[in-house]
Amino acid sequence: MAPWILGDRFDTVYPHKGSIKALWETKWKFCCEKSIYPFHDGSFEDFEPIFQQLIAENINDGWTDAYTEKFLPTVTALEKEAAEALSSGHRDRASDLYRRAAVVLRISRFPYVSPATQGTSSMKRAALERQKQVYMKAAALWKPHISEEVIAHTHSAGRDDSHIPLYVRIPEEASAQHPVPVVLLMTGLDGYRPDNSQRTHEIVNRGWATVICEIPGTADSPADPADPQSPDRLWSSVLDYMASRPEFDMSRVAAWGLSAGGFYAIRAACTHRDRLVGSVAHGPGSHHFLSAEWLSHANDHEYPFMLTPALAEKYGYADTADFEKNAQKKFSLIETGVMDQPNCRLLLLNGVDDGVVPIEDCLVLFNHGGHKEGRFFENRMHMGYPDSLPVAYKWLEDVLSPNKTALKN
Known part of the structure; x- marks a missing residue:
């Protein structure tokens, strides 16, 4: 192949590689603050504490269960708040909270979920299944x-x-x-x-x-x-x-x-x-x-x-x-x-x-x-x-x- 149009960057290791700290501080924090991919529809206040905990505990591999687990308490809290809002008649508030919970689950099951995991105990698969349930609660409103x-x-x-x-x-x-x-x-x-x-x-x-x-x-x-x-x-x-x-x-x-x-x-x-x-x-x-x-x-x-x-x-x-x-x-x-x-x-x-x-x-x-x-x-x-x-x-x-x-x- 002739030189890539990407130029010297083809041979470059991008600065967010190597640790969750680098990923958050050089790439994902900005995306989260701006609510752009992969944090579209998300809220910065939900993610900042999660990533600080991941950094503090030196959890760097997004493929692991340890990574996914750190997101789940935030999801549970958002779901509870959403259910309370819905029972009080605040439909828009409930929809917003369910949507935010679904985005937290999206990032928790990064980077990939395979169809082969259907019916298994995979934590990424479980996060996707929960994401779909929470998302449809928002979308139904x-x-x-x-x-x-x-x-x-x-x-x-x-x-x-x-x-x-x-x-x-x-x-x-x-x-x-x-x-x-x-x-x-x-x-x-x-x-x-x-x-x-x-x-x-x-x-x-x-x-x-x-x-x-x-x-x-x-x-x-x-x-x-x-x-x-x-x-x-x-x-x-x-x-x-x-x-x-x-x-x-x-x-x-x-x-x-x-x-x-x-x-x-x-x-x-x-x-x-x-x-x-x-x-x-x-x-x-x-x-x-x-x-x-x-x-x-x-x-x-x-x-x-x-x-x-x-x-x-x-x-x-x-x-x-x-x-x-x-x-x-x-x-x-x-x-x-x-x-x-x-x-x-x-x-x-x-x-x-x-x-x-x-x-x-x-x-x-x-x-x-x-x-x-x-x-x-x-x-x-x-x-x-x-x-x-x-x-x-x-x-x-x-x-x-x-x-x-x-x-x-």
């Missing part, structure tokens, strides 16, 4: 609320499971007589169904519905992580379900893949081009991010903890070395020829300085298949935040509601 729908995986094959859990949020004005556009959110490596509140607010405020689905190899996804074609079956089942809902205008469906989900948004833009009017791949990998050269340095970059063990399991590998050696040939959208097909409208968004997936993974796509659109943000890291979000919403407005006055972001 919203207007419109979020519902969980568990649908049949009608296109399942091989090692796929039989059912797909979804979160669905529909504007109150939607009906069979007034069907609305739909955004299919494809989640990421560490962000799952209960981690997209602000996006669903923005989406329903534009008069669109949203369906949230986890990607293969993460959380509750039924798709076989080791089968490169399992996502195609997954989206076919989800889109068939959506077509059964009279409130959904199936002539105006767009996908939006987030981080690791961006890989699937690109793939779906080709494999399901006749069922989507557009697809946003936000912070996506496509080819180079699975190369042995890139993966040899990925753990040193901006991801908060070790990245390659999570990616390996997410793609169905029991051994990280096997993943690093063989995943590109098996899964790359270039190597497998997926990108040489036509595609629906496809918007690529990312920061030029992304250290999780290289910006080259967006650029290489312009040499394959149909036309692509892209916005890449200088001096921005993974996902291109905060500049990329207004671009995503404006593009979706143009695709889904071209004759409607745009909302301000």
Whole structure:
């Protein structure tokens, strides 16, 4: 590979690596204060004491039970306060507290929860299960609320499971007589169904519905992580379900893949081009991010903890070395020829300085298949935040509601 666009930072160990103290003080404290990823919807007052305790006890590995355990007393306290607020008739206060508790649980189960842990005693899995319960208590108090729908995986094959859990949020004005556009959110490596509140607010405020689905190899996804074609079956089942809902205008469906989900948004833009009017791949990998050269340095970059063990399991590998050696040939959208097909409208968004997936993974796509659109943000890291979000919403407005006055972001 020629020199990476990331430049000298490709060979750099980022300053937050090595300890929970470094992570908190050089990276996460700022994110928490600003309520940005991964602390979106969270409250600084909930997290500061937790991280001070982690630092004091020298707990540095986010993969451990010791790390997760330190978050749980705060969750219990927030849940208790929320229940008291709800019993006193303070619904907004209760919703806010349940939401905060769900965010604390999100950080507690970082960096990754595998579908393989379902039904086990894994503490990360238990934290995710509790997060979903607490989150739905908050979401049930919203207007419109979020519902969980568990649908049949009608296109399942091989090692796929039989059912797909979804979160669905529909504007109150939607009906069979007034069907609305739909955004299919494809989640990421560490962000799952209960981690997209602000996006669903923005989406329903534009008069669109949203369906949230986890990607293969993460959380509750039924798709076989080791089968490169399992996502195609997954989206076919989800889109068939959506077509059964009279409130959904199936002539105006767009996908939006987030981080690791961006890989699937690109793939779906080709494999399901006749069922989507557009697809946003936000912070996506496509080819180079699975190369042995890139993966040899990925753990040193901006991801908060070790990245390659999570990616390996997410793609169905029991051994990280096997993943690093063989995943590109098996899964790359270039190597497998997926990108040489036509595609629906496809918007690529990312920061030029992304250290999780290289910006080259967006650029290489312009040499394959149909036309692509892209916005890449200088001096921005993974996902291109905060500049990329207004671009995503404006593009979706143009695709889904071209004759409607745009909302301000």
